[in-house]
Amino acid sequence: MTETSIHYLDARAPDGMRLYAIGDVHGRLDLLAAMHRRIESELEYKPTADWRIIHLGDYVDRGPDSKGVIDFLIAAQKRDPRNVMLAGNHDIGFLDFLDTPDPDGLFMRYGGVQTAQSYGVDLTGDASWFGKAEAVRRGHQALVSAVPQAHVDFLRSLQLSLISGDFFFCHAGIRPGVPLESQSPQDLVWIRDVFHNHPGLYPKVIVHGHTPVPEAEVMPNRVNVDTLAWQSGMLSALAVDGADKRILTVQGKAF
Template sequence: MTETGIHYLDARGPDGMRLYAIGDVHGRNDLLAAMHRRIESQLEYAPASDWRIIHLGDYVDRGPDSKSVIDFLIEAQKRDPRNIMLAGNHDIGMLEFLADAEPDGLFMNYGGVQTAQSYGVDLTRDVHWFGKAEAIARGHIALVKAVPRSHVDFLRSLPFSVSFGDFFFCHAGIRPGVPLESQSQQDLIWIRDAFHDHPGLFPKVIVHGHTPVPEAEVRANRVNVDTLAWKSGTLSALAVNGGDKRIIDVQGKAL
């Protein structure tokens, strides 16, 4: 049976538009700023008539400076709306924690403590005196006060996917067999095995993060640019210029 869909080698960006897709940042504002400087240098050296910088989600948790990452992204979007930010599961998890302090949810178990610290809040400070649930409830009140309304509005505004040329961008991946326009938000920010293991081509090449890999992974049907930046000190991106496609990295301190 002949596969239908777009192969990475044949995929092209829109004519005249440079594309950059940046992987999971997870609180590493130093790496995010370095990546933007690198992209700006490329656009100055070889100007493009149009461009988009697409951030693939997971701006918060685990790394040291989630607050500054969100500040950076808000300012970038104000400066030029061609900076596009998509939702990741950790970004939605932060919103969920702000709405309901679940003591054993994604936020508390997978890096939200570091996110709270970047806003000056210690979610675990009072555990010895009050027990975990009550301490988190007290910390939650402090965090709700500390997170600016502009940050909450930003997280709520994040779309779950975007498409340019032969590329479809999302945080985690897609459900095989489901049209791109009909993908569920849950799959777009959470899916792993069913997507990763699919052998066939998709209607477009899927550019995603969510699942850390030692170096950016380029396959016939997808590109994964999550290189565990918060810990490895390497933030990766896919750069597309017409039919030319390449991975670019910035390096910083490993944690």
């Protein structure tokens, strides 16, 4: 271990602050609400001087209620700004689609149809009659009208990373060898193999989602809490209190 690196076992939250980091939600409002109830119960029955609930991105696509998830997160942030939301690649993809309706982009290929449905919009249309591109264009116009400006503002406000104590939080991961403050936005929301396969320690323990795993993955240099909630019915979170670290899960219906 070098002087500027930290091992998971040694990593600590800031003094007096409990951290919670929640993995990819993907439209599963039921699981997000259940996780918040569990965390709120902990905070009530085992109080702490301060806390942060950090959401690691990918709030939309694939699951049934992306609109409800965004409504929930906006309300949570208004209620207490210690609810922190980071951007995932799917959240950025939603904004990109609202700006430019690419029929072959991330949004249309990976669950955007379900996101649109949660706003009462059918993006598929009668593609056999209009053609796919025209069906998407018509659906796009309806979706732009259906998405509240508050949702667009929320998505645009999402930060890409957060440092707290010995932890660095982001959606996907970091590029090894690049200082944390110099990481590219693309890597923070998209990176996979070169980050996952890096054997060395980082200046902070990286807490992320983005790449689904059957159960939360705890490594010496990183923690992955994306447990494919939209399909598996299991949403996971990392809880850190001083040097104490735990994985929390809530269960719901699998699809």
